[in-house]
Structure formats: C-alpha cells, structure tokens
Amino acid sequence: MRLWFISILFIKTICASPIPIVLWHGMGDTCCMSFSLGSFKIFLENQIPGVYVISLRIGNSTVEDFENGYFMNPNRQVDYVCKQLASDPKLSSGFNAIGFSQGCQFLRAVVQRCGDRLTIKNYISLGGQHQGVYGLPHCGALQHETCDYIRKLLNYAAYNSWVQSSLVQATYWHDPLNEDNYKQSSIFLAEINNEKSVNKTYIQNLNKLDNFVLVKFDNDTIVQPRETEWFGFYAPGQDKKMMTLQQSMLYKEDRLGLKKMDKAGKLKFLSTPGDHLHFSEEWFIKNIIKPYLTS
Numbered sequence: 001m002r003l004w005f006i007s008i009l010f011i012k013t014i015c016a017s018p019i020p021i022v023l024w025h026g027m028g029d030t031c032c033m034s035f036s037l038g039s040f041k042i043f044l045e046n047q048i049p050g051v052y053v054i055s056l057r058i059g060n061s062t063v064e065d066f067e068n069g070y071f072m073n074p075n076r077q078v079d080y081v082c083k084q085l086a087s088d089p090k091l092s093s094g095f096n097a098i099g100f101s102q103g104c105q106f107l108r109a110v111v112q113r114c115g116d117r118l119t120i121k122n123y124i125s126l127g128g129q130h131q132g133v134y135g136l137p138h139c140g141a142l143q144h145e146t147c148d149y150i151r152k153l154l155n156y157a158a159y160n161s162w163v164q165s166s167l168v169q170a171t172y173w174h175d176p177l178n179e180d181n182y183k184q185s186s187i188f189l190a191e192i193n194n195e196k197s198v199n200k201t202y203i204q205n206l207n208k209l210d211n212f213v214l215v216k217f218d219n220d221t222i223v224q225p226r227e228t229e230w231f232g233f234y235a236p237g238q239d240k241k242m243m244t245l246q247q248s249m250l251y252k253e254d255r256l257g258l259k260k261m262d263k264a265g266k267l268k269f270l271s272t273p274g275d276h277l278h279f280s281e282e283w284f285i286k287n288i289i290k291p292y293l294t295s
Contacts, residue, residue, distance in 0.1 A: 026101025104128020115205025132174025135224025
C-alpha cells in the first residue's frame, strides 16, 4: 500500500511539472547576459517555479552568439538549433517557444522544418518580422527622400548572393517594389513563407501548434513596417498602402496554412503599447504566461 502511495505521488509530480520553454533572442542581443535575455530567463523561472528554460546561444560563447546574429546564415542557425533541441532529453515531451524580434522568424523556421523531430506546443512571436522589413530604424526622423534613397541602396545590395549568404538582415529584406526579385533571391524568408514553392511539410508542422501567438508593438520605431509583426505588409508594387494578413495571397491561397489556423482559433493577434519589445511584466503575465505557458 505504501509503495502504491509513493508511486501515485511520483506520477502526480511528473504530471505537474511545467512545460519547458525555449527562447531565441533578437538582433544585437545575446542569450545569457544579465542585461539581456538572461534576465528574462530568470523572470520566467520566478513566475513558473520549476520550469526548464533554455535561452538559445548560437555559438560557443556570448561573443559568438552576438556576432552570429549579424553574420551567420539563418539556414545554418536553424539547423544548429534543431539539432540542439532534438538532443535535449528534457524537451522530448514537448516545449513552448518564444521568439524575440528576428529570433521570431528563425524560431518559426524551426517549427516548420523540424516539427517531425520536435514537439512544440505554443509559439509566441514578440515583434517578429514575418513578412520581412523594408525600412530603417527611426526613419521618421529623416526626410522622406533620404529614406527612399538609402532603401534603394540597401535593396540593390540585399539580393546579391554574397550579401544574402553573409548578412543576416538581408535574408529578410522584402522589397515590395520588386516582388519577383525578392522571391527569387531571398535565401531564407521567401523560402519559409512558401513563396518560392509550397512545402506541405511546413504547413503540416505549423498546424501542429496548439497556438501561434503574434504580438505587435503599436509604437514600434525599429521594425518597418510594424504590421509585419502580424504578417501584414505593403501591397505589392508600392510602399504606402498596407495589406493585412487576411488580404494577402499568403492567406487567401493558404500557402502556410495560416488561414486554416485562423479559422480553427489557433492564430492569435495581440498588441501592446510601446516601442519594440517594450512591455510590462504585468502585461506579459496576464496575456502570455497565464493563457499559454501555465495553462
């Protein structure tokens, strides 16, 4: 009888263990320093006692991690992370994932490409650039003509093969004035968005998620356009009029299965006041931790 009682307690303890969490930081940040994502890891551990949290480090040191956010091909980064997560026995029963800024589209690629090896339950995207970027940080402080001139210079270089392979940010630069060049030359974003061809495995793996949560920062001055954080973007052929996800061909043709997820209630659109990645602990606890990380 006593052995049976101890076994029941052990089973209850295992069942009650919180679901692990994987974090992927953004550009200019690192995994583990106290002034960067390391402090957020501690915050989660305090809010969810006993939770196992991995803040991904891309490389052998925080210096390499920082540099790789600019110079390591995202496709190599995704492969690196897939192997790391698949080899961790603590993640074998599944985990939740949170991406920060450019880490959002990279972590989504992990979901799509490695969903057969990994069990990812809820994926939270904080300020991700899922339709890419076409602009400059704080560009509103400059004259419009200057912004357009620099845009054109970057756009000219962004789709050169050597730039695509060596500069991370070029791989999600999206020129709405030349959609064909973007789709043909983008080695990362156009591919994971199924804009080159439709990879049905990407659709299947993305739809395995319990929830795909997209968080947009209403006063974002870093990401342009900020609507990309909800899969919105400029209508093709110009850079003024915006289209929502639901208005896009990506949604209408359901090239990623997002329409299916939306209809099933799996696709969540949240917003919060503030600049890029600026949110309060109270907001995060109420809108992310309680509904998606501890439920």
